[in-house]
Amino acid sequence: MTRMSFVEAGHTALAEEMRRDPAVWVLGEDVAHGGLYGQYKGLAKEFGTQRLISTPISEATIMGAGLGAALVGTRPVIEMRMTDFALCAIDELVNQIAKVRYMFGGQARASLVVRMPHGMVRNSAAQHSQCLEAWFAHVPGLVVVAPGTPADAAGLLKAAIRSDDPVVFLEPKALWQQEGEVPEDTEPIPFGTARIAREGGETTLVTWSTALGPALQAAEEAAAEGMAVEVLDLRSIWPWDVEAVVESVRRTRRLLVVHEAVTTGGFGAEVLATVAERLAGESALRLRRLGAPRVPVPFSPRLEDAIRVDAPDVLDALRTLCAD
């Protein structure tokens, strides 16, 4: 185990994959200069600017060229800088990358990773703060991954790079500097396996990515109030670990899903709906979501605080759920 930050975990995993497989390369703005967050620092030196290509500001073509390069057998890592900028490349992601294999009857594989740092950080306002995992989960053909710890970032990035399916890899901008223990020679982590982030038998809390921190903090405070909360970190949004969640809620009869994204149409809705369907007709369930209100992300710290899901919000929601 080594203690490293989110940035370092991703960096290490990527470098190891690039050493392992010469077909792996990176394209995106500023990546040869180390990337916006330092997540590619020094890699151009080791692998050359043929494998770390600082591109023009041409998101549609960054995404589309990544696909073209995958179609001829390379394995691109497409750096989007932020989810928000990927909105300039949605045709390429949704109409092309996600569909080529199917449309072409299995001939094509879009084996690539699209890295999209997401979420609020440093008061970046409405166009630099979005979380859109629910969108990508709705698109057939895409794998959607959202690690919440450095170790998961490393293991899931390896799995993403080795995946023959295209993977949308959502990295929590706010946690770039957060540190955690990461195993040496990290193994790829299989998609669709939730991690029990905290044991607890009375209430199920499902979360991922940036919401993991507030969720764990609230669960700890809840414990002090006598509520035993089991925290499941989904880690991957598609596929997601339906069985682990259903199994837990079957025991607890109580579920809270917490995420940073807007609640309306967020992936929490899918989790609740699936649980409600799977446990339909059994005794009454208590299911709740906690996410952002349906407002764009504001700039002012005071306003950001007003819409951010934080530990006290989670604790409140747990109290309500347990009091029901």
Next chain:
Amino acid sequence: MTRMSFVEAGHTALAEEMRRDPAVWVLGEDVAHGGLYGQYKGLAKEFGTQRLISTPISEATIMGAGLGAALVGTRPVIEMRMTDFALCAIDELVNQIAKVRYMFGGQARASLVVRMPHGMVRNSAAQHSQCLEAWFAHVPGLVVVAPGTPADAAGLLKAAIRSDDPVVFLEPKALWQQEGEVPEDTEPIPFGTARIAREGGETTLVTWSTALGPALQAAEEAAAEGMAVEVLDLRSIWPWDVEAVVESVRRTRRLLVVHEAVTTGGFGAEVLATVAERLAGESALRLRRLGAPRVPVPFSPRLEDAIRVDAPDVLDALRTLCAD
């Protein structure tokens, strides 16, 4: 009342609005030539090619220019031809149109309508068949409308054009030629009001747009089998008529949501989640969704049939729900 098709209903409503308000105009590919589906036929003759602008194939700029024109006080109707092509203009819709009012502290209004015919028709395959209402519902700032009858198309289009909020207006391509009774001098239909498409006290069926037909047909067949199904046509997806749905399910304890879009992350998840939250802890509920599997839309009629939600599928789902 006049009998008219979906195309005619929209055409009439638009023409009336253009007569009423000289600030209303249309931009999109081929609109001066009548539009892809004839929905603008003859309008260039009446209103001139200054108010029906056949644009270059520049989706990003069709959308972005619509916004710019709205910001200086005109009321554009942006024709996208299909939801699928709007994927080339998502930055403009989601980062710009949806957010300008908020980002700019209330100074700006994006009072415009984005028409996006959607759904499967005539074996158009994966890039010409998508339904993405769930995406737009997830975006703060957008109104999302999805009529299922000519009368609703007319009344909702009028409301959309008069709305100061930006409206994504989803038209069912498969129903363009479907006829229905439309009132003379149609009044705008307020958003967020579901329509009871069929009365019935035992099971609640919530649906919209292209799924309305199969839903009604199945409800009729279900009646013959002794199941009394109440069909609610949401008509608008955001805002949606939470109260009507919750009130109905509170009575029936059974809910089936049916839509053409992919089930995973579809708006049916939001409906189930909301109902589960609102009726949490009351006696056991039976909640179910029926939508497309998580696969791109295939070309072959045999394959399309395999993934299409049709009346027998709805009837099966109703039987399962009522048997639980």
Next chain:
Amino acid sequence: MPIDPSSDTPTGPAADSAAERRAAEPVDVKRALGMYRVMCRIRAFEEHALELLKAGELPGVIHPSIGQEAVPAAVCASLEPGDYVTSTHRGHGHALAKGADPAAMMGELFGRASGACKGKGGSMHIADFSIGMLGANGIVAAGIPIAVGAAQGIKLKGEAAIVACFFGDGAVNRGPFLEGLNWAAVYRLPVLFVCEDNGFAAFTRGAATTAGYGAAARAESIGLRAESVDGNDVLELDATVREFAAEVRGGEGPRFIHAKTYRVTGHTSLDKADYRSVAEVALALARDPLKRLARELGEQGVEAEIFETIEAKERDAIQQAVEAARAAPWPEPESAFEDVQDQGAPR
């Protein structure tokens, strides 16, 4: 007065050099007949498909390229088997010219299991990766970024192949046109861009929505050597393509061809195309690329019979493709759930 279909897009100064290049060399009859064969194949394929659509035998619609066959025929005559092409919604010609099997393509149009894409793609998504045909595309201009990416992949792998990227005159107003050309030029990628200017973008004339000096001038401003050619003259096309493709293959970076032709049918098999005069279409028909080549080779002494034989053979082959497709089984419904992704069940 009808609009002259070949002149409503402004022409750069380069137009003459293509004609000169063509005039500078004797006609290679064997090569020319090869291109004639390809043109006949495309023509026969689409005429059959249109009839089948009219008869209700095919689902969906198609975008015919009748009248435009010289462009793919000439471009693919300079491609090697290991080269790649990207295509458009109007892509039958590109696939056939690159060597796709007409039976597999027809099977796809019928929506059968024997189709090139097992019935999942249809006319607008025909692909054959075994011959480097990276797929038709239902989104205007979307093939451009894919083509430049394929070229970048090729370069990264140290391979020698080139990519021919087809798109229409309507595509030059979409963002990916600029992005993709700039990208290819920045990285000196082996891409031959081919703008098939058939005069129309759906129901609107391309020229009505395209400002400035046309596609080739745009490409030149981005640093690509570019030329406008008569897209109905397969020999003129061939002369320019050969030169440009050789440069691309030689590592000199991307090249751009603007081929001016005409869409003699409607936009789709449903479009009556009544937004233009009969006279205008007649003018274009008089420039038919097949007849034109036959006439010219005839003048050089090639016997009429040869053309008839080629044409008949291609028609027969397509007729057989139709019969094979007709007889082919429908895909199993369960196959709708395959080829989506390995991870995550579709339902």
Next chain:
Amino acid sequence: MPIDPSSDTPTGPAADSAAERRAAEPVDVKRALGMYRVMCRIRAFEEHALELLKAGELPGVIHPSIGQEAVPAAVCASLEPGDYVTSTHRGHGHALAKGADPAAMMGELFGRASGACKGKGGSMHIADFSIGMLGANGIVAAGIPIAVGAAQGIKLKGEAAIVACFFGDGAVNRGPFLEGLNWAAVYRLPVLFVCEDNGFAAFTRGAATTAGYGAAARAESIGLRAESVDGNDVLELDATVREFAAEVRGGEGPRFIHAKTYRVTGHTSLDKADYRSVAEVALALARDPLKRLARELGEQGVEAEIFETIEAKERDAIQQAVEAARAAPWPEPESAFEDVQDQGAPR
């Protein structure tokens, strides 16, 4: 050898005409001093903001335009109050030059209720619709379609206004650049496009990712009259802007100015910009547009004191704006839920 910051983008033949145009007329001292005042205001605003950021008083980051002030100062000198501008992430100068209130802007940077956008936008989304400032934008090139649409709306309403559309050298490689320029030319819209070429797109040189003959050549190929000018020479800029803006106002269609300048700071207030040499930056600093104008006017007899007075006054005004912002209340938390949309409750 340090790269000459003003020459790493290829220059079209037009570059000289701008210099000639400037030389052809005597300096209008009053107008020049007005532009000097605007440049001082922008400089003072951003220098204050950088200090406040360093002191931890401001949330977020900013994109300073220090060294580039001549461009907005000259462009807005030819705009009427009823004209419009669209802006970028590096937009303080555009807003101030168009006449935005520094106190409201500073309030916005502080995230206070007194801010131009009530604290909801921040540095990257400053707007003031009362003066035609249609908003800064966090998405590169996104202002271009908005500008052409505003111009189309103006035309539809029969108004006389024009739109100045600012963007950076990085934006010329994004799709909306092509789409928007073509659109403006097709409909002959009253847009003055202004490419602020500061040499960098974030941490990468603009020239490294931009193929061909540069922004002006691209615009010309799309049919716009276009010129490259020295973006650090406010008088050269002014001479060209005046001529072009008059043409735009006269209904002659869109015009394009490529202003070559240099970003003397990092990309954001956080960026140390160590990807370039000290010598290179020193070379650029020697071309500082404020000093340059002062020097030149000084040679023409304008007393040094005048510049000092203007500068001091602007610094004072900004200092007052800072104090007002500091004293302003935070927005009420509840206001986070306002201004979203009329229909549909936010929670």
